[in-house]
Amino acid sequence: MNQRVAIYPGTFDPLTNGHLSIIKRALKIFDKLVIAILINPHKSPLFTLEERISMLKEIFKNEVNIEIDSFNGLLIDYAVNKGANIVVRGLRALSDFEYEFQMALMNRKLNRDIQSVFLMTDYKWFYISSTIIKEAARCGGDIKGLVPPIVNEKLKQKFGFNKGV
Numbered sequence: 707m708n709q710r711v712a713i714y715p716g717t718f719d720p721l722t723n724g725h726l727s728i729i730k731r732a733l734k735i736f737d738k739l740v741i742a743i744l745i746n747p748h749k750s751p752l753f754t755l756e757e758r759i760s761m762l763k764e765i766f767k768n769e770v771n772i773e774i775d776s777f778n779g780l781l782i783d784y785a786v787n788k789g790a791n792i793v794v795r796g797l798r799a800l801s802d803f804e805y806e807f808q809m810a811l812m813n814r815k816l817n818r819d820i821q822s823v824f825l826m827t828d829y830k831w832f833y834i835s836s837t838i839i840k841e842a843a844r845c846g847g848d849i850k851g852l853v854p855p856i857v858n859e860k861l862k863q864k865f866g867f868n869k870g871v
């Protein structure tokens with residue numbers, strides 16, 4: 707049987723419940739989802755690649771249809787190497803649209819065999835992003851319920867609100 711393998715690429719610094727919702731819904735459409743963290747030398751993430759991989763592995767340890775991986779270079783080349791022809795991205799407000807549209811069109815120009823599929827975020831996660839979560843957590847804000855528990859713990863540790871845990 708031909709498996710429908712989709713790539714869900716991103717920075718995931720860190721993963722939020724918005725990402726989680728997209729992942730759960732993508733799994734209802736595709737047989738396998740590869741969550742692929744971009745190794746981006748131009749960005750200085752809060753969490754190292756290893757930290758992000760280990761959080762994702764912990765969160766999805768019981769999900770047999772999810773693979774956690776990282777990549778550098780072009781997303782479409784990575785997708786081809788993984789035997790996938792679908793890229794999943796989540797869409798929030800209007801602000802996401804322009805960037806996503808541009809990226810999807812560039813990816814399509816580079817490889818017409820790869821299809822970009824967009825899932826609308828749930829209204830509950832409409833206003834959250836990794837960036838705003840980090841900002842709130844940095845200032846000691848309570849972000850429980852907006853990120854998986856392990857991410858909440860790691861953010862508290864990073865910002866010194868949970869010393870000794």
Ligand code: PNS
Pocket residue numbers: 715716717718744779780781782809812813
């Ligand atoms: O979570 P993000 O930061 O919005 O994810 C962006 C990501 C990783 C999907 C995007 O930057 C990407 O695919 N980068 C790899 C290089 C690439 O193929 N770019 C698109 C065509 S130029």
